[in-house]
Amino acid sequence: MKTRQNDVVAEYLREVDQRLAGLPVLQRRELLNDLAAHIAAEQSERNLGSEGEVIEVLERLGSPEVVAAAAHEEAGTRFTPPVGPNRSRFWLIFGIVGGVVLVLFLCAFFAFFASSGSSVEGPAAPAVTAPAPSAS
Amino acid sequence: MADASQLATSLRRGTLEFCVLAMVETEDRYGNELVRRLGGEPGLAAGEGTIYPLLSRLRRSGWLESKWVESPSGPPRRYYGLTPGGRSALDHFRAEWVQFRQTVDRLVGTGEAA
Numbered sequence: 001m002k003t004r005q006n007d008v009v010a011e012y013l014r015e016v017d018q019r020l021a022g023l024p025v026l027q028r029r030e031l032l033n034d035l036a037a038h039i040a041a042e043q044s045e046r047n048l049g050s051e052g053e054v055i056e057v058l059e060r061l062g063s064p065e066v067v068a069a070a071a072h073e074e075a076g077t078r079f080t081p082p083v084g085p086n087r088s089r090f091w092l093i094f095g096i097v098g099g100v101v102l103v104l105f106l107c108a109f110f111a112f113f114a115s116s117g118s119s120v121e122g123p124a125a126p127a128v129t130a131p132a133p134s135a136s
Numbered sequence: 137m138a139d140a141s142q143l144a145t146s147l148r149r150g151t152l153e154f155c156v157l158a159m160v161e162t163e164d165r166y167g168n169e170l171v172r173r174l175g176g177e178p179g180l181a182a183g184e185g186t187i188y189p190l191l192s193r194l195r196r197s198g199w200l201e202s203k204w205v206e207s208p209s210g211p212p213r214r215y216y217g218l219t220p221g222g223r224s225a226l227d228h229f230r231a232e233w234v235q236f237r238q239t240v241d242r243l244v245g246t247g248e249a250a
Contacts, residue, residue: 034188037211041168044210062183070186074193
């Protein structure tokens with residue numbers, strides 16, 4: 001029971017932390033410490049026993065979005081998504097892989113076209129000349 | 137609905153911090169006390185957690201000071217108190233607020249004597 005309470009608290013704090021990117025590091029640590037101290041004090045002072053009671057404490061604190069937005073507003077900073085570098089790296093890799101696949105596809109297409117073109121031309125030439133005598 | 141919450145946000149901005157300063161004027165209080173009190177007032181805080189960034193800014197601007205104190209029961213508490221700078225800021229706000237409120241009451245027609 002105790003660990004499930006801590007699970008939801010840790011998850012909440014992690015969600016807040018993820019949205020604090022762009023905030024000066026010490027203000028970020030300070031807020032997370034203040035929130036953790038607030039939750040711990042509520043838990044011990046009100047002798048909270050269930051996960052549901054801890055969730056109520058977290059709901060009164062506000063959603064991670066609301067808390068982080070207030071922090072950015074007070075600090076005069078803006079949320080800079082930490083997923084940004086990962087996402088741009090994803091698109092870079094996606095682009096490279098896509099480019100390679102496209103080049104390979106074009107090579108295969110031209111190779112096929114060239115080989116099938118010559119194979120068509122091969123029998124086609126006698127085919128044209130072959131019926132000519134039989135027709136006349 | 138969006139307009140109503142927008143109005144509350146606008147009114148809160150610039151006034152909530154002085155409510156906080158006034159709450160620690162006579163005695164130091166710790167975070168949970170301040171947050172619980174403000175959270176119980178309608179329209180004052182969007183979420184209890186939004187008070188902590190405000191406390192941080194007031195401390196960094198030198199109006200509040202804080203100290204961690206061991207609690208007899210439970211985890212350490214962070215107590216906040218008013219600095220001399222915070223006291224003069226609160227005094228200044230009180231004078232400004234009374235005048236501001238009177239002007240708005242007169243123009244909007246919300247005053248007692250209107």
